[in-house]
Amino acid sequence: MAGGARQPGRSVTSRVLAVLGAFDADHAELPLTAVAERSGLPLSTAHRLVAELTAWGALTRTAGGSYRVGLRLWELGQLAPGSWRELAHPWLQELSAATRENVHLAVCDGTEVLYVEKVHGRRAVPIASRVGGRLPLHTTGVGKVLLAWRGAEFVHTYLARELERPTPYALTEPGRLHRELEEVRRRGWASTAEEMTLGSCSLAVPVRRGGGASGRVVAAVGVVVAASRTQELPRLLPALLRTAEGIGRGVAGGA
Amino acid sequence: MAGGARQPGRSVTSRVLAVLGAFDADHAELPLTAVAERSGLPLSTAHRLVAELTAWGALTRTAGGSYRVGLRLWELGQLAPGSWRELAHPWLQELSAATRENVHLAVCDGTEVLYVEKVHGRRAVPIASRVGGRLPLHTTGVGKVLLAWRGAEFVHTYLARELERPTPYALTEPGRLHRELEEVRRRGWASTAEEMTLGSCSLAVPVRRGGGASGRVVAAVGVVVAASRTQELPRLLPALLRTAEGIGRGVAGGA
DNA sequence: CGGCCCGCTTCCGCCCAGCGGAAACCCGGT
DNA sequence: ACCGGGTTTCCGCTGGGCGGAAGCGGGCCG
Numbered sequence: 092m093a094g095g096a097r098q099p100g101r102s103v104t105s106r107v108l109a110v111l112g113a114f115d116a117d118h119a120e121l122p123l124t125a126v127a128e129r130s131g132l133p134l135s136t137a138h139r140l141v142a143e144l145t146a147w148g149a150l151t152r153t154a155g156g157s158y159r160v161g162l163r164l165w166e167l168g169q170l171a172p173g174s175w176r177e178l179a180h181p182w183l184q185e186l187s188a189a190t191r192e193n194v195h196l197a198v199c200d201g202t203e204v205l206y207v208e209k210v211h212g213r214r215a216v217p218i219a220s221r222v223g224g225r226l227p228l229h230t231t232g233v234g235k236v237l238l239a240w241r242g243a244e245f246v247h248t249y250l251a252r253e254l255e256r257p258t259p260y261a262l263t264e265p266g267r268l269h270r271e272l273e274e275v276r277r278r279g280w281a282s283t284a285e286e287m288t289l290g291s292c293s294l295a296v297p298v299r300r301g302g303g304a305s306g307r308v309v310a311a312v313g314v315v316v317a318a319s320r321t322q323e324l325p326r327l328l329p330a331l332l333r334t335a336e337g338i339g340r341g342v343a344g345g346a
Numbered sequence: 347m348a349g350g351a352r353q354p355g356r357s358v359t360s361r362v363l364a365v366l367g368a369f370d371a372d373h374a375e376l377p378l379t380a381v382a383e384r385s386g387l388p389l390s391t392a393h394r395l396v397a398e399l400t401a402w403g404a405l406t407r408t409a410g411g412s413y414r415v416g417l418r419l420w421e422l423g424q425l426a427p428g429s430w431r432e433l434a435h436p437w438l439q440e441l442s443a444a445t446r447e448n449v450h451l452a453v454c455d456g457t458e459v460l461y462v463e464k465v466h467g468r469r470a471v472p473i474a475s476r477v478g479g480r481l482p483l484h485t486t487g488v489g490k491v492l493l494a495w496r497g498a499e500f501v502h503t504y505l506a507r508e509l510e511r512p513t514p515y516a517l518t519e520p521g522r523l524h525r526e527l528e529e530v531r532r533r534g535w536a537s538t539a540e541e542m543t544l545g546s547c548s549l550a551v552p553v554r555r556g557g558g559a560s561g562r563v564v565a566a567v568g569v570v571v572a573a574s575r576t577q578e579l580p581r582l583l584p585a586l587l588r589t590a591e592g593i594g595r596g597v598a599g600g601a
Numbered sequence: 602c603g604g605c606c607c608g609c610t611t612c613c614g615c616c617c618a619g620c621g622g623a624a625a626c627c628c629g630g631t
Numbered sequence: 632a633c634c635g636g637g638t639t640t641c642c643g644c645t646g647g648g649c650g651g652a653a654g655c656g657g658g659c660c661g
Contacts, residue, residue, distance in 0.1 A: 102647070103358035103619070104398045111404075111422055119425045124637060133621050138639070143359045149366075151427070156638085160425040162455075167366055168423020169478025170374045170415040172406070181468040188443035188467070200417075210465070212443070213436040223424030357618070358648070379608060388650050393610070411609085 106132055110140050111149065111164075116224055120159045175207045175310065176222075178341045183210040186314070186334045190327055193218050193315040196298070196338070197233040199241065200225070202249055204234040207310075218315045219288045226287060227255045229268055232295030233311035235281035239272040240297055240308035246272065261286045279304075280328060281311075285318055292321040296331050302340035309342060311335075361387055365395050366404065366419075371479055375414045430462045430565065431477075433596045438465040441569070441589045445582055448473045448570040451553070451593070452488040454496060455480070457504055459489040462565075473570045474543045481542060482510045484523055487550030488566035490536035494527040495552060495563035501527065516541045535583060536566075540573055547576040551586050557595035564597060566590075 113121060113129035121129065127137035141158060144150045148163030179196040186194045187210040195209035203225040211218075219226060228234035228249065238246060246269075254263040262268050275281040280296045287293075295313030299306030312335045314327050368376060368384035376384065382392035396413060399405045403418030434451040441449045442465040450464035458480040466473075474481060483489035483504065493501060501524070509518040517523050530536040535551045542548075550568030554561030567590045569582055 100647090102398065104362050104395060105402075106619095107359050107362050108399075108402045108404065112402075114422065114425050116425065122637075123639095134638080135621050135623095135640085136619085139619080139621095140359060142639095143357065144363075147360075147363045147367075149363065159427060160422055162426055164419065165423040165426035165428075166460075166478045167369065167415055168420040168426075169476070170369050170371065171417055171420035171423075172414060173420075181466055181470070184439065184442055184465055184467045187439055205421075210439055211436055212439045215436070221424070223421045355618090361648095377608075378610095389609080390611085390650050390652095391648085394648080394650095 106130070106136065107140055107144070110137060110144060111160075114160050116221065120153060120157045122157045126158060173207075179208045179310075179312070179338050180210070182334045182337050183208055183312070186312075186330055187211055187215075189330050190314055191215065192327070193220070194312070194334075195220050195233065195315070196310055196312050197231075197237065198310045199228065199234075199237040202228065204228055204231055204237065206233075216291065216315075216317045218291055220315070227257070229254055229263070230257055230261045230283065230287040231313070232281050232283045232293030232315070233313040235271065235275055235283065236295045236297050236311035236313075237308070239275040239281065257287055258285055258289050260284060280331070282324060284321065290318050291315050292318050292324065294324040294327060294331060296328070296335045298335045298342070299339045300342045302336045306339060310338070312338065361385070361391065362395055362399070365392060365399060366415075369415055371476065375408060375412045377412045381413060428462075434463045434565075434567070434593050435465070437589045437592050438463055438567070441567075441585055442466055442470075444585050445569055446470065447582070448475070449567065449589075450475050450488070450570070451565055451567050452486075452492065453565045454483065454489075454492040457483065459483055459486050459492065461488075471546065471570075471572045473546055475570070482512070484509055484518070485512055485516045485538065485542040486568070487536050487538045487548030487570070488568040490526065490530055490538070491550045491552045491563070491566035491568075494530040494536065512542055513540055513544050515539060535586070537579060539576065545573050546570055547573050547579065549579040549582060549586060551583070551590045553590045553597070554594045555597045557591045561594060561597075565593070567593065 109130035109132065110126060113126050118129065123138060123141060124134065126141055127134045130137060141150060145152055148161045150158045151161035152158055175196065175198065183194050183196060191212055191214050193209065193211040193215040195206050197204045197206045206220045206222055206224050209220055209222050226234065228238045238249065250265040250268060256263050262271055280294060283293045285292060293313050293315045295311050297308040298310040298312055300309050312331060314331060316323060364385035364387065365381060368381050378393060378396060379389065381396055382389045385392060396405060400407055403416045405413045406416035407413055430451065430453065438449050438451060446467055446469050448466040448470040450461050452459045452461045461475045461477055461479050464475055464477050481489065483493045493504065505520040505523060511518050517526055535549060538548045540547060548568050548570045550566050552563040553565040553567055555564050567586060569586060571578060
């Protein structure tokens, strides 16, 4: 009865992609059985595909026998359109040097924050954001900025679902969040106080296409500090605004 | 006669990977016919695979109808083992802040330099290195360092082939290169003078596992400046050495 | 304007690569 | 030695993949 129970209608390509899709930030390293489970493939199918992907370099095998994304995919990934990163990097480097803190740039992708660049030095505390990573809009400084300028309909839809609550301080009630977003729009900046990660606070401002105060908000730039240094955040606002202005002015064309 | 001339013995997975492999730094954006050519697939096969890859996000279609690596592959690529990048980033950020120049970390992969991290500010001149990119060993500062400590057999094999000559200043004669590498080993650092890119000079030092002067050389850290500022390079050596030491001490374990 | 060329998209008869359950193997723990 | 869990291998069965060729669209040229 071998081969008798195959799943019809699913292409090989979709299976290969399902294998790749099994990996994410919380599952960066997976044993074969987990790859099979997460990709919805029978063990031996997963095994065949994983072997070929590994031979090519898309996956790599760890010393412990698990698999993770391989160097070749990383190299390939670097070819993806990176104008945001290229444009923002030098500005973020200078902001990082000026503040000695974590700084990052994010865009809104779907209903999440997507971090496209981050710069930090040795003194900066470890934070949750990661280049290529995603976090909720409502619990992050950059996310609140992106949400605040996204439009009533988007906000309405976003708030209609059950919101993540990574810490007890996260705002998840629609009413409170609405007011918070109004405040963000009025002030021109957003902050978080241990809403994403205990021990971390952030400040973020919008990046507007073309700079100035009226361009469309296309990204957000933020700084994250240890909660013990939260009183420093207001002092960082001017530098943050200058960075956002500089990046925004470079966006006139595409991105 | 449709289907009569198929290429037997080639798996779908290998075809999918061939499509992805069609993209590289010099061909970051490709029309469908070029994808087909470079992957060695008939046009309609390439078309089918590209469509599925695009639907998944591995490729993306530009406004002009060409294809390039998509965001999702970039996100996935960020999951690749990145201990070099993570370890080196804060050190490079501080070196960049201190020097106001391009700084990067590279390892030797195969017979090439592979750049794993780079940091620069707004004042730094554009340079040839790119995260995820590769350049020749013999024409780059970091490459000379990596080559100098790679062992006689490797050097011999490397020099036996015809060497790239990106600029008229590139050293390509084995005798001269041997002497250069001896000098690098004696001094403990390498430099280039418009050997990779006209208008750019570099200085690089080895990163040794565990730091110190006797650990195995496992990477190189370098700084690139405009040729007009080449007289500044000696002044940057102490900072470069400190950075290499700091990174090397963090390598004790894996990487 | 019509014809030509090029790149892309669609189609469908043909065929072989892929499937996956099950057995075998390996390794670590008790 | 036994057991259990994870991995690797095998092979009868089958449906997805192949790719030449036709069709389509757009740009260029006479």
